[in-house]
Amino acid sequence: MLNERMVGLGTARSVIRELFEYGKQRAAVVGEENVFDFSIGNPSVPAPPSVNEEAIRLLRETDPVLLHGYTSASGDNAVKSTLAAALNARFGMDYTGDNLYCTVGAAAALCCCLNGLCCPGDEFVVFAPYFPEYKVFIEGAGGKMTLIPPEIDGFQIDFAAFEAGVNERTKAVIVNSPNNPSGVVYSEATIQKLAALLEAKSAEYGHPIYIIADEPYREIVYDGVDVPYIPKYYANTLVCYSWSKSLSMPGERIGYVAVPNAVEDWELVFAAVAGAGRSLGYVNAPSLFQRVAAACVNDTADLSVYAANRRLLLDGLRGMGFTCVEPGGTFYIFPRTLEADDAAFSERAKKHDLLVVPGSGFGAPGHVRISYCVPTARIERALPVFEKLAAEYR
Ligand code: PLP
Secondary structure, eight states: OOOHHHHHHHHOOOHHHHHHHHHHHHHHHHOGGGOEEOOOOOOOSOOOHHHHHHHHHHHHHSOHHHHTSOOOTTOOHHHHHHHHHHHHHHHOOOOOGGGEEEESHHHHHHHHHHHHHOOTTOEEEEESSOOTHHHHHHHHTTOEEEEEOOOTTTSSOOHHHHHHHOOTTEEEEEEESSOTTTOOOOOHHHHHHHHHHHHHHHHHHTSOOEEEEEOTTTTOBOTTOOOOOGGGTOSSEEEEEESTTTTTOGGGOOEEEEOOTTSTTHHHHHHHHHHHHHHTTOOSSOHHHHHHHHHTTTOOOOTHHHHHHHHHHHHHHHHTTOOOOOOOBTTEEOOBOSSSOHHHHHHHHHTTTEEOEEGGGGTOTTBEEEEOOSOHHHHHHHHHHHHHHHHTTO
């Protein structure tokens, strides 16, 4: 007898993976240049030179017993102090290393928060459109996901639907901005309204409702858009971050949870996050890449290709009649489909070897996600194909 839930998770491929695999099969038949794969969110630009340089320097100069050994469970002390100082300089916080728990990427950061917070019967609010792994992570922690339908016109928050979804069992709200899949950055007004509402609800129910801020795309923003730093607006915020996207090193699995001093009983909350990391068997985040991340904390990969791709796609698709909310960040856009059934639209696109992911899986039917972390030439060649597809609907 096996754990059926795990068998299911291990067997079923996500729609994104299905499309990605299909793309590889088609490439073998029609040639890679004729498949327009926009399915997967894998950074397409290399890590900045500083990542390799620091890794090499660390490998050359650090005592290997130390470098390849266990670190403290929450991370190397010098690494955490460096990260704390960088965050304080950037966001005016008062972190020390003690507020930071290094993790195996943002996914593990989320799992540590969810497992650390979740008690039997707890619910976690997620706003559509959302990163589908949230459901897996929440249910893995023993919680229940409450999905709030999307605010279609701007992909901010539908506050009426949100209020209807919060109750005395709500333990936390996951806020992902810049957002995968919409690309949208929640405005300061949205964050202020959310904070005020959660303060009122926490007081009404007599316990804190936390915000879990999931922000691996924080640095990937356009046109000077500001991404509000949520702990500045709401005290009971845990921040999940990773360098997967900003430094283009998702395979190195490095991130952190920040538990600010302002969180009610922050030391206990931190202990719960650390306990979750222990119980999940993470032991510590990768030792070499803790150090690389700290050394490169103020760097990013060259993100200019994403900016160019975004402009090309947005202007091109809008010119063809697609409606698309302006994405302030990430490398995703999330246009409305030209027929109500997003799966049918995606299937029709597939006939042109154009691979876009149906929005239903992100909780927003009637849309598709286009991942533009691809070479710009692919977008240039894909635009006439999008035009052919759009023409079929005229
Ligand atoms: N959160 C969001 C919204 C993401 O899109 C991703 C990855 O794509 C993650 C978390 C997980 O990131 P990581 O690779 O750091 O675990």
